[in-house]
Amino acid sequence: CQNSLDLYPLAQPSAEKWYSNETEIQLALNDLYRLEWWQWDEDNTSVNYLSDDGFYRQALTPIKAGTVTSQWDFSTNFWRNGYKAIARANRAIVALNSTETKSKVSQAKLDVYLAEARFHRAAQYAKLVDKFGDVVYSDGVVSIEDAYTIGRTDKKTVITKIYEDFDFAIANLPDAYAATAIKRVTKGVALALKARFALYQQDFTTAAAAAKACIDLNQYTLHPDYGTLFLQSTKNSKEVVFSIPRSLEQKITLGPTSDKITRNSGGFAATNPTWDLFCSYLCTDGKTIDKSPLYDPRNPFKNRDPRCTATIVEFGQPHLGFIYDPHPNAVQVLRLSSNSMVTNNDNRVNAQFASFNGLVWKKGIDDSWLLNGRLIEPEQIIIRYADVLLMYAEAKIELNQIDESVLSAMNAVRARAYKVAASATTLYPVITETNQAELRKLLRIERRMEFANEGLRYMDIVRWKIAGKVLNRPIYGMLDPIDLKAKVVDKGLWFFAGTPTIDEDGTPDFSAMAATGLIKNLVPTAWTDRQYLWPVPTAEIQINPNMKQNAGY
């Protein structure tokens, strides 16, 4: 028989007594590194494509269907998770600024902790501003009473606050950690994400300066092999400025993945690269496919930028234990393990739901995806050095300050794709263009080739204001097998019965091809411009009279 009603949690500490010593504050800061807060727009197993890089058969996300409302769960979760991280950062900042903490922890250490917390707050607010424009801003712990009446703060004010946080972080975070130490955020991370935010907000001066400062830290180098950079076996590359690791052993994983695994290997092959993406890769002469003499629609993987076949599985090449071949006549295909021909289920003749456009993803995928019950552990790359270089270039191009540093930043990224030194200008299509419009187009194509399926494309098309174009036309695929054989294969037109033109933003236009009836309109996308800013969640508006919705919703 017990005697007390004063029962406290047995298995969890109470928040009242937390944040009182250094260890507890560290644990609170650790929480800001959880993957929940660092989901990007599209990740490696995402089926929710927001951009024109990928698609899920005939299903569209509300962004692409133009049906976004304030009840879209993706934006609601985006909002919620961002603010959860902010609330936790704010809670830690309040604790760090308390006299109790100050009496216990040295100022030098305190500054680093504070820098870390403010970095996270800035990064989360930056994500929210990018998506929602004006947001509710608070740098303290909001009481519930106040929360019912707080409205959104002008984006300009928020941007200033975000910059202040980033700048404090940049000033106080270390350049690097010793290999034996726990690797937390650094000055470079703060610079890189500040540059990204500035760029997204069209503040090109700030973006260029931050990117330049990051480059000048000399902490990062490009990974030698573009193809292996994204494999789950590649950890903590010198190219990666900031990432959140995953680990099978530590039980933080992705999966089970099936949507990107080919059907011959027991997957769904349901999310695939678009033809749009495929046709955006330059040829090895540095020209777009509509201009390059090296391009052959009968053999579209030939003479393309190496990142093309590193991203999309080339026909006839081994992939996940089989030769990949969607050709309707390839009813059987070689299984590598037994060296025998087996039914080809990556072919729509045999399998209704094999890739609808013949393409399947390769980037980051290798045979190890089939192990461990299809759980995978690729690190979540938040930002990598190639992005810093291209952001620098883009900001400078937009400022029309095109100089050697711009070209060398772009060429460094491209040369790495060809696995050659940037100085070996004969071994890759070196960029020499200095016309702003032309270089802008090259940069946009370069970004698309480099960052395909890394969750960056959506914000690219949004800030370039081309979503209204690229997300307002059909997603195309192959004709159904019988038609395909009759109209395309038997006529000798496999794979592409035509070549799309590439417009000034580097995006392919298939409308002429579609008119021939030799390709299939899988599903039309129908972007509406109100979606350039996402809607504030319904509940926020309904319970708070001062919360205003974005225009158009």
Place this chain on the structure above:
Amino acid sequence: KDAEAQELLNRKVSVQIENRNFEDAITIIEKQADVKFTYRSKLLEVPQKVTLNIVNQSLSQVLDKLLRPLKIKYKVVNNQIILSRLITLALPETLPNTLVYSPNDNNIADIGVKGVVSDEKGEGIPGVSVIIKGTTKGTVTGINGDYNLSVPDGNAILVFSFVGYQPKEVTVGNQTTLNVTLATDTKALEEVVVVGYGVQKKKDLTGAVSSINADVFKERKETQVSQALQGAMSGVMVSRSGGNGSMGNASIQIRGVTTIGDSNPLVIVDGVPVSDVNQVNPNDIENLSVLKDAASASIYGSRAAAGVILITTKRAKTDQASFNYSYERGFDTPTQLPDYMGAQRYMELQNELRWNDAGNGANKFPAFSQDLLTDYNQKHQTNPDRYPDTNWMGMTLNNMAQREAHSVSVVGGSKFVKSNASVRYEKIGGFYENKNYNRVFVRSNNDFTINKIVGGTVDFNFKRTNTVDPTADNPLYRTRIAAPIYPALWADGRIADGKAGENVYAKVRYGGTNRYTYNQIGGRIALDLKPIEGLKISGILAPIFDFNDQKRFNKRVDVYAADDPNQFVASLIGGGLTTRLDENRWSNYSLTTQFLANYGKTIGKHDFTALLGYENYYYKSESIGASRDQYLFDTYPYLDQGPTAFRDNYGTAFETAYRSYFGRLTYSFQDRYLIQANIRRDGSSRFNKDYRWGTFPSISAGWVVSEEGFMRNQNLISFLKLRASWGTLGNERIGNYPSVGIMSFNNALFYQNNVAVSQQTAAQVQYAIKDISWEKTSSVDLGLDAYFLKNKLRFTADVYRKETKDMLLALQIPIFVGFENPNQNTGIMTTKGIDLDLGWTSTVGKLRYSASFNLSQFRSEMGDLGGTEFIGDKIRRNGSQFDEWYGYISQGIYQTQEDVNNSPKLSNNVKVGDLKYADISGPNGVPDGKISPEYDRVLLGSSQPQWMYGGNFKLDYRGIDLGITIQGIGYQRTSLLPYTDYNAENFGAFPVYLDGNTWSMNNTEQQNLAAKYPRYTETNRALNRSLSDFWLFNGGYFRLKNVTLGYTIPQSITKRIMANSIRFYVTGTDIFSLNKYPKGWDPEGLGIVSTYIGGFSIGF
């Protein structure tokens, strides 16, 4: 036996009454001596007033003094004192008055008649008077109900009568053995009802209490007590969730919703709180009472806001010995299952859907090509592997699930020890492979009488439940949505890959099992002291231990190609892709400690009872779990056999406690005016020290109008009582530590030496609401109990109003504060309702029948909540009803492009065939030309059931018994959305009833105007399938709940094998329903089963 009767008659009594009704005098003596009198209502030919002035004399002396002048005799039978008229009015004064005639007094007769008088249960009734009609000659039955009498000739008519039974007349004829069964008289008023910490006579109740007895459970044969309560009483709403069929739980709500938190009633078994009603073996239940209003429930104060269910289990009586065994066997079968389109039509509809979304012109085969569709069924015949047409539900679900049960009970009672022990074992199969349920109940209730002062009880119960389920995810749902175009099995019988590994049929069969074992051991030790007359002090200690475990062993199942048994195709999806073992164990411990003092006193016309009590409760739960993954073999489901690299474990614990002081006073004046007051003071560990204690008073009163003089001279109303009550109740079930902002731990990964290492993280995820405290419900109840026509017709009505204040509510707080919605004391909710019960019991010759009907209605309205809570398609906000539907107002289906162009829309992607919504408002309070979730959704009516009813009809004739139960809901606004879903998860099947009722580009204009559902679309799915009034329909239903037919073999036959009673029965449950749901859907959800059982019981 005689000693006991003597003990009873020697009890000392003090009675001072003056000029009171005889009946009052008896009642007073009853209370004083703690004995029970039974007598016929017409015991006295004319009402008599009596005066007694007795101090501390023995009961026998008192009775002699009282009864002799009235020519009434008494007899002690089974601890009761039976009063009957001395049929000696015309007899010589010299006859002994203990017996009318001696059994052997046969000198004036020449035919010997003997036999046994028994009740409906076949048990002999002692003390029955057997009189030769028209004479004063007769006898009384012996201990086994046997009698022996001589009658003058065959024309003699014997009259059998006994208090509490309906008298019976039988002509002797040429029989010498005359066995008679007496039917019970309606004694509803004498029924004892279990109330908090005690019992009360039904006629003395001042609160709203419904109760049912063992018969209901005997008849309904439900596995779970909760399911057996459906439709049994007014004001008790039982909602079942399909899925587990007859093994499933059902939620119970008493008088609608009182709180937004946990609306489950508090369940008390033999005075001890337990987690839910299903912890009890239905066969063990003697009585189940539902305390519906605050006055009756407030003795349980803090946790009684949602009502209280009191269960008492069967106990043995003195001089009782029996052994009973029963066996039953039967099966469950789904009440209904929806039909889905076959492969060909599925593909056509998929094409229509894709065409709707893609709008790709003339090609109306966007998903499945024309070639594929042509002659598909023929292709399926010749090559089913390539062209499957799978009936997933048909393959996976069994039509019947077998069940059986054995029950044994042994009862024995002596003066010192009374013992009742029972065992029940039951086994129920599932609808699909690898699903079953079995359960063992053991209970032993023992009462000890040490001496006049000291007694006690020692009870013990054990329950073990095993459940087995496949690891496959939600098989009922998966089989329902699985599209027919995927193969379940290859033509050669091997497992096929289904939809790229999603093959619910094979996963269910071969994918491993998830087993739970629940063990519960409960005990209750009570020591009762009766130190002085009228006072009983009890100390009770009741621990309950739970030891539960789970073993989930998911088996990896690899699928190989149809044409090549060596070509790996996929591993089956659903529940995990690897062979993995999860073992979890958790144990709970609770201890209830009670001290109770009951005191009763009669002073003149005034009766008092008082209760004082103290209760302490402590609960602790601890759990641990471990797992390993990627087993190489699926034959050794033990942790040791798995690879260490993929092991994991966890553990946690929590505890709660509360302490209570409570008391009750009742006062009755001449059984006419009744008043009762309760108070309880509770402290809960869930709240902060300063907000921990709550006080919950109640008061109730009753006026027995029929006791008034002006009601005496009529025969229509036999009993009439008016009741009124007021009281407050509390609720605190809101998680374990709501006043503490708990730090929630997690892990984040960092690089160290280029390796991902895990670091612990901590975050506060909820506001600490320090001043969180009791939720308080006050309720007012006005009730009427009326019995007519000598109690044949019974009517009870209650109207009530409940108001919950400081409601514990997880209001929607602004999302941007970054914390979860916390529970707060905010908000008011008012529930008004009525409960009606009507019953009729009568006999026609040997036919005994009864009928009862109950009806309840409530309406819960939200007051000022201080905010809003969104619950999917429902809302709780100021002025709304509880969980009111919240959505758009539909204006039908768009029929023309022009209409689309000129109407406000949710998005630009709205097309002809989609739903059109009304533009209600906008940011400025006026319609803004756009449809938006913020401004254009409105309240669409209560989602709660209206006019719930239940009814029961019983019939008894020459050993044949028939029972029929109905149950239903008069009206309920229900959403059609779950029943009209198609293309679920972007591939799912299409229900048959959508076909032809859906707007389609292939339809004529006329057909589209008549379409019941908007066009098929995936892109605009959310748009059309948001909640709007378009989707609401009347989901009320009528159900034939149960039919039971039994036959009890006459005792004259069963006696030959020494058996006391043998009964055979068949029973059917959930036989059919009438409703407006789409075809194939049971109104209570998928997985509701009809149960048919046959069984027998034998008693010795």
